[in-house]
Amino acid sequence: MSIIVSGFNGFEQFKCVCTFLKDRNYNKSIHGNANLNCGTDNSVLNLVFNSFPINFNTTFAASWSYCLSYHGDTLWLFGYVGRKLNCIKNVKLPKGEKINQVSCSRRHILCVTETGTCWQYSLETDQLKDLSGILTTELQREDAIREFVVKVSCGETITAVLTDKGSVYNMPNKLELRGEKIVDIACGRSHILMLSERGEVFSIGEGRVKRQSV
Structure with a gap:
């Protein structure tokens, strides 16, 4: 299973997803400040998927300044959130x-x-x-x-x-x-x-x- 992301990353929304992971070996897949591409290093891709308890294949969405995933009753936001850069935030639904x-x-x-x-x-x-x-x-x-x-x-x-x-x-x-x-x-x-x-x-x-x- 793999995740491939590319494009504008000026709000560090993609980087935030990787920062959330326990193992920081993802750094070798970051190229510059504007773009993050994960498409060639299988160990990085497997690390991303196995370290995060969310099926990105079906539960991933993105806007201009942040990206979003969810698991159970919780939303996870990464990027420019609450007027803060490089932010990770979770929001739990009631009930x-x-x-x-x-x-x-x-x-x-x-x-x-x-x-x-x-x-x-x-x-x-x-x-x-x-x-x-x-x-x-x-x-x-x-x-x-x-x-x-x-x-x-x-x-x-x-x-x-x-x-x-x-x-x-x-x-x-x-x-x-x-x-x-x-x-x-x-x-x-x-x-x-x-x-x-x-x-x-x-x-x-x-x-x-x-x-x-x-």
Whole structure:
């Protein structure tokens, strides 16, 4: 099993992941201050994976200034966090709920738990908030069939939530999709792409520089 990372590392977010490890032999894989590349030294790659009790293959996300992973009910943040460089921080969810999926932007992190609850962690306020009650219409009506959050996706100016009934919310408002059931979502900086169960792709949001030419 291996981890390969490359790109901008001005906030030392990749380096923080390695710093977290007990064995510091990772230093030989760092090349300069701007980039960290782990792709040639198998001992380093195995060290990274075996020393950290998280499956990076399925639980890793990144934003401009930090990277993120999770294990059980705990989020792990590495990089520029709380206005501090080279920072490592963990955030534990209330009630011990197991995290199933995460997405992040510069401003916040959204995570979905095994119970279908959607939590938001704000990097600006250092606070956790249950967003399930903010979702409008069906999710708040007691007489309606309850919907559970199954996936979240964060852009810089837009945030999408997908429920188990195929509904999509541009937080906090439900999108009207004329009866289409959505099975997957993804956010760009200011737009959302939605895949329907019929294999069609829908988009909403800002479309400059042909971002939505699908």
